[in-house]
Amino acid sequence: MARLERGPGRLVAFSDGVFAIAVTLLVLEIQPPEDFTHLARGLGELWPSYLGYALSFLLIGQVWVNHHVMFDHIRHVDREVLFLNTVLLMVIAFLPFSTSLLAGALRADAGLRTAVVVYGSTLWTAALLFNIIWAHLRRAGLLEASLDVRAVRSIGHRFALALLWIGSGIVVGAFVPVAGVVIIAAFLPAYYLPIRGEYGSDPG
Amino acid sequence: MARLERGPGRLVAFSDGVFAIAVTLLVLEIQPPEDFTHLARGLGELWPSYLGYALSFLLIGQVWVNHHVMFDHIRHVDREVLFLNTVLLMVIAFLPFSTSLLAGALRADAGLRTAVVVYGSTLWTAALLFNIIWAHLRRAGLLEASLDVRAVRSIGHRFALALLWIGSGIVVGAFVPVAGVVIIAAFLPAYYLPIRGEYGSDPG
Amino acid sequence: MARLERGPGRLVAFSDGVFAIAVTLLVLEIQPPEDFTHLARGLGELWPSYLGYALSFLLIGQVWVNHHVMFDHIRHVDREVLFLNTVLLMVIAFLPFSTSLLAGALRADAGLRTAVVVYGSTLWTAALLFNIIWAHLRRAGLLEASLDVRAVRSIGHRFALALLWIGSGIVVGAFVPVAGVVIIAAFLPAYYLPIRGEYGSDPG
């Protein structure tokens, strides 16, 4: 066990596996139309499934990037991190279900309010776990000594921002479902763009 | 083949893959409700599926941790280990099926006794294989020389404890199914907490 | 984050995971016949599924090879590459759906025109992303200095060729669906064969 606490290597590899599989399973939620004689029309009616597929794929891709941002700065992991990370993966691996709810509600034009709240809450719980893990890493002194204080704080801010942003999406989505989806989707470009002053310069 | 017997690296990587996939496939057992007009209620009725999902995800996560505890202390693997590990993975990869039985029985309010026994037996067989592999590693002298005798014994005790604990869950579950599930679930916190004196102190 | 930009190692590992899963999920699209009393005949009627399976498996295998050709020559990745690669994987992971459309249309003998265009367009979009990523790598100076100019250009030509070839398959397929499939399939041998003068000689 001592050795298990040394480096995050295997935890990262296992997590990468779950991310890669969760993202690839999303396509199984898209069912081809039954009627092939009017295939083009049938495919057009599946637009909510494509939307859900693209949104969830890009969001999980983003979570994957942030998972690395977090675990790149860890010296070793303890049992709490192992447990919290498993719960985080459990939430991520649940997204294909939330996605099929969202797509199904859009297609049925019913239950959209519930579906958006469930979808947002899945993401929000993932964001919450990021915040809990980061706080634990700081408190338990598991971060690399070389990581400067400003970076620790700015990464923490970023994780807190996710919580607020997606939380707003859920609240708005409970009243105007489509607006909630738009807010959550708007999180993607905001997150891929670097935040000014947050990270070091481009390596050479 | 000589080389295959040198290190457990590839065996661990292959096993990690199976663990990651088994855990992520669990979500496919949760079917969205057909009726989206009463989505919230329909989702509420799926609680046995969520329970099964969470329970199995955390249990497989724990098995994964223990798999590393075991294979971190191996110098090399022989054909017996290769074979026994394949059987272990076969049992783990069967858990999504056992989980959907458990969730289905809770939802149908029928066959719960059988479902709990099958679910528990799947886990118990995995625990049995851990004990067999560990005994073989000790007997065949495949463990690292640096591993001290106390650690070897305490890891062995831990694996034996799993056998007893889950065995009790099955026996109780055969009479009072819900109590059996509770016993098996109670194994999770008991296992994530470090056992006093078993492992070295926190590094660094 | 600085560290994230250093090497493409993790991006490649994550991508390999998605490729491996996408390719293996293809088999789930093939449904066994319902009637086992005339199994041989039932299996014979599934030929479009086998065709789709083999074609998509080999094409994804080829995309995987080319993904490595591209990322073997990268010094580090930036946020744009991370984002573009995620979009590329999203397109690849969509192929099992496009494949089941193609097989379904061949089996139903209906909607084949649409299915071939959708199938080809999925591949074409993947090829487009290869071209965009390669152009970005060149422009942003992310390629290894040791890579000579001729190689950069010939790899670029290869990616551009894919765009033209598959584009032709789509255009032809919109009129004569089967001919479109043949053109896309013909891309496989053309691509596995080394192009004269493009790469260095066989090592050692």
Place this chain on the structure above:
Amino acid sequence: MARLERGPGRLVAFSDGVFAIAVTLLVLEIQPPEDFTHLARGLGELWPSYLGYALSFLLIGQVWVNHHVMFDHIRHVDREVLFLNTVLLMVIAFLPFSTSLLAGALRADAGLRTAVVVYGSTLWTAALLFNIIWAHLRRAGLLEASLDVRAVRSIGHRFALALLWIGSGIVVGAFVPVAGVVIIAAFLPAYYLPIRGEYGSDPG
């Protein structure tokens, strides 16, 4: 591309991914009984699915071991190896389908002859590809120089034996299906046991 030909590292990692996924997907072919009131009986009737699951899991596990035996002795891979390995993976990833045919035919008590021939042929094709790849590696001089001639020959014999053994299973299975399955299953213990004089002694 030059670099791609240097080591088999990535090819092995990608292949391991496909093996791990194919093996884990096998469980999706086992459908829980619809009727939970007589669950024990319903589960009993699923025995062909368990048999198919265990047989295919252990066989793929064995193929995985042999894949490593083969690629551990390779200095570098060329385009032919890349292509042949992709075809090999395509055949392996097809096994979940063949397995569900075998289980379905046993359950329906119909079409068993066809199912056994298809199942055996899938395995036989995999064995054939092993032989082709090994012959190519020898002919093209891609094997490690340190590998002695006796080992090269004995590995080759092993691959040829697989071809004969499974071939016999198919021929017998075409007349007495159950006997064919028994022959194929008997291949497992024969293969896990070391062959006298074939490999070096146990490392110390």
